[in-house]
Amino acid sequence: MISSIKELNEPDWDGLKPKLDLTGQEDEIEREAKKEELKTESVEYHRQKRYWSKAKWHVHSLIMESFVTSKMKDKILQEVNYNEKIEGDPIELLRRINKFMTTSDVTDWEPITLWEALQKWVNCRQKGNETVIEYRKRFEECATTVLSFMGDSWLDVFASKTTAYHEIENNHPTNGLSDREKKRVAAEVEELQEEFQDEFVKLFCAAGLLHNCDCARYQPVLDHFVTAYAVEHVDYAQRDLFPRDVETAAKALHNHRVKKTTTPKHNNTNNTNDKANTPQNGTNLAQDYNKGSKRKCFCCGKADHVATRWEHRF
Secondary structure (H helix, E strand, C coil): CHHHHHHCCCCCHHHHCCCCCCCCCCCHHHHHHHHHHHHHHHHHHHHHHHHHHHHHHHHHHHHHHHCCCHHHHHHHHCCCCHHHHHCCCHHHHHHHHHHHHCCCCCCCCHHHHHHHHHHHHHCCCCCCCCCHHHHHHHHHHHHHHHHHHHCCCCCHHHHCCCHHHHHHHHCCCCCCCCHHHHHHHHHHHHHHHHHHHHHHHHHHHHHHHHHCCCHHHHHHHHHHHHHHHHCCCCCHHHHCCCCCCHHHHHHHHHCCCCCCCCCCCCCHHHHHHHHHHCCCCCCCHHHHHHCCCCCCCCCCCCCCCCHHHCCCCC
16 A cells, blocks of 8 residues: 555456466366465455555544645645545545646746656755754755756756866876777776766755755854865865765754753842942941951051041041
8 A cells, every 4th residue: 555655556356356367287186276375365365455545534534634734735635626526535635736837826837847846855944943853855856856856967067067077087097008908997987977966956955955944053064074175185075075875965964962051140249239238227348348358447547447448637
């Protein structure tokens, strides 16, 4: 059932139905054994068919209630043939969801649809409170929509202009080789470059995941790769440490320890001292200060007060 849902195809029950396969050369014992095997397979076949009929409704409800946004749900319910064709059929439901995800809200004209898909992908940025797993899921959904339109080879020309592409040829020098060896090396280089182009879409997606991450938390991750790439006196393979696929890029973000911002704590000791030194009930701060001090009033020479409290002061 899972494979059928992934492939968006109803199980071929006619093809799966067990049949008695006799060649005519079996003896009585072999024929009876095959008949018993057919009975066992038939029981299992009908059990799976009944299970599929019951599970379809459950899967349909699960998708509608747990994995579909309210906006998408409204679109599906407004379909003319919802009751006849979509309700209770998870395969058809997923087909309609895929249709709405790959078409524009404005028009079904493919160029506009592609522009909107590209816009959603480029603007898919990690939110401040979003985890790497949640961000990666949204990013890959947008990427899947774009790649369903563009295919895997739409970046081949760009890939052929990158430094990494030309480094493949630079790493396979042909100086001093015979013509036969040169042809062999050239064929090997061409094969490696084609492989690089085939895998470049994954690299491009990984770059996008890093570029659109939450810089407030994960900027050091990107800075690490950028700094390593800027070192020109080492081999290119040692410089280019950027991840080659989304999974590796997500791991780099996930393994980064984000520093938690903390608010500075107030020093309660100073506040306590200030409160202790504050005059209360008319108590003179200068007198309290001089109780344990040897200072004397410089006007009269007495030690019970300071000059500001001398009664004969000018």
